[in-house]
Amino acid sequence: MSNTDIEKCPEPKLPEYAFIGRSNVGKSSLINMLSERKALAKTSGTPGKTRLINHFIMNESWYLVDLPGYGYAKISKKDRAKWRILIHTYLKNRSNLMCVFVLIDSRHKAQKIDLEFMEWLGKNQIPFSMIFTKIDKLNSGEFNKNKKAFQKEMLKNWEFLPPTFESSSTSGHGRDSILKYIAEINEMFEV
Numbered sequence: 374m375s376n377t378d379i380e381k382c383p384e385p386k387l388p389e390y391a392f393i394g395r396s397n398v399g400k401s402s403l404i405n406m407l408s409e410r411k412a413l414a415k416t417s418g419t420p421g422k423t424r425l426i427n428h429f430i431m432n433e434s435w436y437l438v439d440l441p442g443y444g445y446a447k448i449s450k451k452d453r454a455k456w457r458i459l460i461h462t463y464l465k466n467r468s469n470l471m472c473v474f475v476l477i478d479s480r481h482k483a484q485k486i487d488l489e490f491m492e493w494l495g496k497n498q499i500p501f502s503m504i505f506t507k508i509d510k511l512n513s514g515e516f517n518k519n520k521k522a523f524q525k526e527m528l529k530n531w532e533f534l535p536p537t538f539e540s541s542s543t544s545g546h547g548r549d550s551i552l553k554y555i556a557e558i559n560e561m562f563e564v
C-alpha cells in the first residue's frame with residue numbers, strides 16, 4: 374500500500390518498523406534483501422517525484438514501512454519542508470511504530486543530516502536503531518574504523534548508543550540478526 378496521506382495508511386493493528394536514510398544509502402536493496410524479493414522496494418526514487426510512504430506486510434505479522442529518504446542534493450526548500458512535515462507527523466503519531474531503522478552508509482564518515490535526524494528521534498522519544506549498510510564495500514579493518522569514528526561522533530550528544538546492525542544486500546549479511554531483533558520486539562506488541 375502506498376500513501377502520501379497518513380490517514381490512508383493501514384490500521385495500526387500490527388507492529389511496525391520504519392526504514393529511512395539518505396538517498397542512495399541502500400534502503401531499497403536492504404528491504405528487498407530482508408523480504409527475499411527482488412523488487413519489492415523500487416531502487417533509488419527520483420527527487421521531485423511524488424514521495425510515498427510504502428507499507429509492506431511481512432509474514433502476516435508485521436509491517437515494514439519504506440519511508441522517503443532525505444538528503445537529495447537537488448531537492449527544493451519547499452519539497453524539503455513537505456518531507457519534514459510528512460515524516461515528522463507520521464513518526465510522532467503512528468501508534469504501532471516499534472522502531473525506526475536509520476540506515477547509514479558504512480563507507481562515509483558521520484553526516485550532519487543523519488546525526489540531526491537521530492537527535493530529532495531522540496527528542497521525540499521515538500525508538501530507533503542504526504544499520505550500517507554496504508559493508509561488503511569495506512574490509513573489516515576499514516569498517517571497524519568508520520564505525521568507531523561514527524559512534525565517537527554520536528557520543529558527543531548521546532549518553533548511550535542505539536542498537537546497531539550491519540548489512541550487505543549483496544551477501545545477505547545482517548538479515549538474520551535484523552529479523553531476529555524484529556521478532557523479539559514483535560512479542561511485546563499489544564494492540
Ligand code: GDP
Pocket residue numbers: 394395396397398399400401402403415416417418442506507508509510540541542543
Ligand atoms: P536507496 O536510494 O537508499 O533505496 O538505495 P538503493 O537500494 O537504490 O542502492 C543504491 C545503490 O547502492 C545501488 O546501486 C545498489 O546496487 C547499491 N547497493 C545497495 N546496497 C548495497 C550493498 O549492500 N552492497 C553493495 N555492494 N551495493 C549496494
